[in-house]
Amino acid sequence: MRGWCRLIQNDLKIPLYFFGDLDAYTIQNIYRTLKAGSAASLIRNSEFCAPEVRFLGVLPEDIKKYDLPDYPVREKDVQEGRALKKARDVLQNDPFFKDKKNKGLSNILNWLLKNKRRCEQQAYFSVAPDDPWMPEKIIIDKIKRKEFV
Numbered sequence: 001m002r003g004w005c006r007l008i009q010n011d012l013k014i015p016l017y018f019f020g021d022l023d024a025y026t027i028q029n030i031y032r033t034l035k036a037g038s039a040a041s042l043i044r045n046s047e048f049c050a051p052e053v054r055f056l057g058v059l060p061e062d063i064k065k066y067d068l069p070d071y072p073v074r075e076k077d078v079q080e081g082r083a084l085k086k087a088r089d090v091l092q093n094d095p096f097f098k099d100k101k102n103k104g105l106s107n108i109l110n111w112l113l114k115n116k117r118r119c120e121q122q123a124y125f126s127v128a129p130d131d132p133w134m135p136e137k138i139i140i141d142k143i144k145r146k147e148f149v
Helices: 003-010 024-036 039-047 061-067 076-091 098-114 121-126 134-144
Strands: none
Touching: 024 076, 024 098, 061 098, 076 098, 121 134
């Protein structure tokens, strides 16, 4: 998948956007691996990443702007606690999140740690429940307004 995304980005010159949840796991594991590669494939990361991909998923400001339902993150929950612990660690130690060009992602992780809230991409359906196209309209609007990281 990551190699395919890289081909689309490089050969077809099509902008790539990642649409995901607003949570620590999504940002630091799924999106980061797509954008920069994984530690497990360190030798071939340049072949299996799409460095120009943008995070178009749920942003902290979207919660207020679209009145999206969000949920508390409980550190006592094993999975959520592990994701928050890793978020603290990557902010301090991962060169990817220390890089100035990824400051927006670091800001999102800091927001998640401070507010201990999460929001799933499906929340966009709550904006206008009678309009099944609303999430697509929001995504297109976000791209036009460059509301991505």
